[in-house]
Amino acid sequence: MQDFRCYRQVDLNLVAGVNIFVGPNASGKTSLLEAILVLATTTSPRTARDRQLVRREASWGMVSGQFVDAEGGSVSISVILQGSPASADSDAPQLPSVLTTPKRIEVNGTVCASVREVVGQAPAVLFSPDDLQLVKGAPAVRRRFLNTAIAQLIPRYLDDLVRYRQALRQRNELLRQMQAGQATGQDLAPWTTQLVQAGARISADREQFVTAWASAPVTSTASLATGLSD
Numbered sequence: 001m002q003d004f005r006c007y008r009q010v011d012l013n014l015v016a017g018v019n020i021f022v023g024p025n026a027s028g029k030t031s032l033l034e035a036i037l038v039l040a041t042t043t044s045p046r047t048a049r050d051r052q053l054v055r056r057e058a059s060w061g062m063v064s065g066q067f068v069d070a071e072g073g074s075v076s077i078s079v080i081l082q083g084s085p086a087s088a089d090s091d092a093p094q095l096p097s098v099l100t101t102p103k104r105i106e107v108n109g110t111v112c113a114s115v116r117e118v119v120g121q122a123p124a125v126l127f128s129p130d131d132l133q134l135v136k137g138a139p140a141v142r143r144r145f146l147n148t149a150i151a152q153l154i155p156r157y158l159d160d161l162v163r164y165r166q167a168l169r170q171r172n173e174l175l176r177q178m179q180a181g182q183a184t185g186q187d188l189a190p191w192t193t194q195l196v197q198a199g200a201r202i203s204a205d206r207e208q209f210v211t212a213w214a215s216a217p218v219t220s221t222a223s224l225a226t227g228l229s230d
């Protein structure tokens with residue numbers, strides 16, 4: 001990756017199995033995990049503002065990775081991010097002409113029109129100390145975690161989430177209109193159907209995921225990945 005968070009340029013070879021990054025506070029450990037999540041999900045688990053991912057003095061940054069699965073199949077993903085113009089050096093390199101949108105995503109060298117083409121290619125989840133909220137926090141935190149994980153495994157899941165939220169919003173709006181005598185129960189029915197159908201699928205997907213996850217073996221081998229450089 002290049003000009004990502006505190007990294008000017010870093011090439012990393014991860015090994016199969018467990019990789020451990022050791023370093024003092026604020027040395028960039030979480031940023032490495034964040035980079036992997038950006039490739040897997042196109043967004044950072046730490047910030048919704050992509051500009052924050054680009055190294056402060058840089059006008060753009062990039063993360064690229066090649067993921068190899070157990071069968072030897074591989075996929076290459078690149079995410080090019082735009083930095084904040086305000087913070088960019090006056091003598092910083094010009095934005096590459098390819099960068100016409102704030103974020104450019106490529107899978108196997110082909111530009112992606114939609115995040116759907118990326119999500120699921122290299123499934124990843126992040127669990128960090130901050131994620132203790134997963135256990136201690138509100139149910140919404142757990143649902144968000146499940147949504148991110150499952151959307152990568154079941155492409156339809158994302159569609160169902162969108163459908164569910166849409167139906168919920170429309171249905172609530174109709175309920176308000178019904179109260180004012182501007183809508184009837186008949187108007188409500190299609191949204192109820194959509195809500196129930198999408199909701200049932202989401203619920204079943206979550207149950208399946210949690211069941212499979214709870215019975216997954218915990219990997220106990222550890223190996224150290226070195227080669228970190230700034």
Ligand SMILES: Nc1ncnc2c1ncn2[C@@H]1O[C@H](COP(=O)(O)OP(=O)(O)O)[C@@H](O)[C@H]1O
Pocket residue numbers: 004005006007023024025026027028029030031032051052053054055056057
């Ligand atoms: N956009 C950025 N540009 C430059 N440095 C950044 C940027 N965002 C974060 N940092 C710095 O990156 C460092 C690494 O943070 P982090 O990856 O959270 O470290 P660790 O997990 O090892 O404690 C921090 O010192 C932080 O100030």
Ligand SMILES: [Mg+2]
Pocket residue numbers: 029030031
């Ligand atoms: Mg950290």
